[in-house]
Amino acid sequence: MTPDKSGTRHFRQMWVTSIASVPLVLFLLWFIISHLGASRADVVASVQNPFTAILLILSFAVILWHMRLGMEMVLEDYVHDERMLRASLLANTLFTAAIGVAALYAILKMSFGS
Amino acid sequence: MANDKSAARPLSPHLQIYRPMLTMMMSIMHRITGVGLYFGIVLLVWWLIAASISDGYFDFVQGFFGHWFGRLLLFGFTWALIHHALGGLRHLLWDTGRGFDLNTVEWLARANLAGSIVLTILLWIVGYGVMA
Numbered sequence: 001m002t003p004d005k006s007g008t009r010h011f012r013q014m015w016v017t018s019i020a021s022v023p024l025v026l027f028l029l030w031f032i033i034s035h036l037g038a039s040r041a042d043v044v045a046s047v048q049n050p051f052t053a054i055l056l057i058l059s060f061a062v063i064l065w066h067m068r069l070g071m072e073m074v075l076e077d078y079v080h081d082e083r084m085l086r087a088s089l090l091a092n093t094l095f096t097a098a099i100g101v102a103a104l105y106a107i108l109k110m111s112f113g114s
Numbered sequence: 115m116a117n118d119k120s121a122a123r124p125l126s127p128h129l130q131i132y133r134p135m136l137t138m139m140m141s142i143m144h145r146i147t148g149v150g151l152y153f154g155i156v157l158l159v160w161w162l163i164a165a166s167i168s169d170g171y172f173d174f175v176q177g178f179f180g181h182w183f184g185r186l187l188l189f190g191f192t193w194a195l196i197h198h199a200l201g202g203l204r205h206l207l208w209d210t211g212r213g214f215d216l217n218t219v220e221w222l223a224r225a226n227l228a229g230s231i232v233l234t235i236l237l238w239i240v241g242y243g244v245m246a
Contacts, residue, residue: 015209018202025199029237032158037245040172043165056162067155070148099159106162 010069017066024059031056047110060103068096140223144201147194154191192237197230 031052035043047053071092079085132138157179164175178184204222207213213222 015206018206021202022199025195028158029195033237033241033244036241037176040165040169043172047165063155067148067152071152074145074149099155103159103162106159106166109166110162 010072014066014069017062017069020062021066024055024062027055028059044110047107048113050111053107053111056107057104060100060107064096064100068092071096136223136227137219140201140226144198144205147198147201150194151191151198154187154194157187157191189234189238193230193234196233196237197226200226200229200233 031046035046047056072089075085075088075092079088129138161175161179164172179188204213204226207222213219
């Protein structure tokens, strides 16, 4: 990964994902709280609602993109060695992508039955 | 980047030179909570993965979150989430060019901190209410 030199694009993406995160986090909180102590069958039944599944996927997409941007800023501030910075930016991308794939797998598996 | 050329330049004063102020601490907390949430989301994905696998594994993960240590992690996660979300709203306000006078900045910092604690406790009261 090369360090991101486009500050304006970074700012705009941070702005958009921040605003989008507000309703999506409220949705996630509602989803989690309404399933406290629930059985697995309850959770699966909820995720089989297409609207819920799509909102979950959307939430992860927006939040993970936001997370990647935020960690990018932190790394650019504190990692001063060029090679270490490139490596850590790559790790940041891989980590957020892996979380996204894992979440997508779980949501789709439940949504399409099991 | 910190190569040999830039190392010789004078450095601007960093954190340790300033008296700690609430606004400064809140800025640091925004970053710390952000990094905490970055890793904390693993908990949410773990729960979803468990729900997609089997009853036995889901019960195991539910048991972990039901344990006092699991609840402590989730309480910290909740507070970090609310704190970071309210801090984000402050930044969105500042992005419009408003709220920069000292009184407003100070008030926003206090409201952010107090709001994060109150809302976290309220959410947990709702949570325990749902489970009861």
